[in-house]
Amino acid sequence: MPTPLNILFAEDSEDDVELIVGELRRTGFSPQWHRVETEPDFLAGLEKRPDIVLADYSMPQFSGLRAAELTLASELNIPFILISGTVGEDMAVEAMKLGATDYFLKDRLARLGKAVEQALEKKQLRDQQKRAEEAMHNQLEELQRWQETVLGREERILELKHEVNELLAQLKQPARYFNPDNV
Numbered sequence: 001m002p003t004p005l006n007i008l009f010a011e012d013s014e015d016d017v018e019l020i021v022g023e024l025r026r027t028g029f030s031p032q033w034h035r036v037e038t039e040p041d042f043l044a045g046l047e048k049r050p051d052i053v054l055a056d057y058s059m060p061q062f063s064g065l066r067a068a069e070l071t072l073a074s075e076l077n078i079p080f081i082l083i084s085g086t087v088g089e090d091m092a093v094e095a096m097k098l099g100a101t102d103y104f105l106k107d108r109l110a111r112l113g114k115a116v117e118q119a120l121e122k123k124q125l126r127d128q129q130k131r132a133e134e135a136m137h138n139q140l141e142e143l144q145r146w147q148e149t150v151l152g153r154e155e156r157i158l159e160l161k162h163e164v165n166e167l168l169a170q171l172k173q174p175a176r177y178f179n180p181d182n183v
Contacts, residue, residue: 002030008045009035010055010067027113046074057084072099079119
């Protein structure tokens with residue numbers, strides 16, 4: 001059974017989208033997609049939390065590097081793959097610095113399906129790690145609340161013991177509680 005995949009395309013060519021979607025279908029995905037060509041449309045597409053972003057490097061009104069930058073800035077942990085007709089090594093490195101998971105030339109898409117699969121697995125691991133960190137943080141906060149409660153009770157018990165000893169002293173009775181620090 002094909003794996004569902006919700007894609008946000010930053011791409012100015014419908015033909016290229018069809019080519020990429022065909023390759024993803026061939027490798028076992030069942031893609032649903034939304035194609036945008038401008039930054040405002042891209043930002044609106046990110047709000048819908050796609051599974052992955054696939055972006056062309058160069059478009060008339062928008063760029064793949066800007067799309068990578070916006071995806072990273074969104075902090076939504078959405079994998080990003082740059083796809084271009086001609087991307088140089090310097091541009092690919094720049095895209096990776098901006099959070100791109102991978103990059104491809106449009107005429108070399110044979111390993112795209114595997115790259116998408118790996119990007120989604122990495123996302124799942126990051127999501128699991130984030131949930132684990134949040135759970136540990138919540139547990140730490142709970143332990144700190146318990147510690148404050150216990151310390152507050154211990155301080156109150158010491159105060160009560162001191163008050164009992166003072167009352168006993170007024171009654172000329174021997175102290176019942178001894179402070180080990182003062183012995």
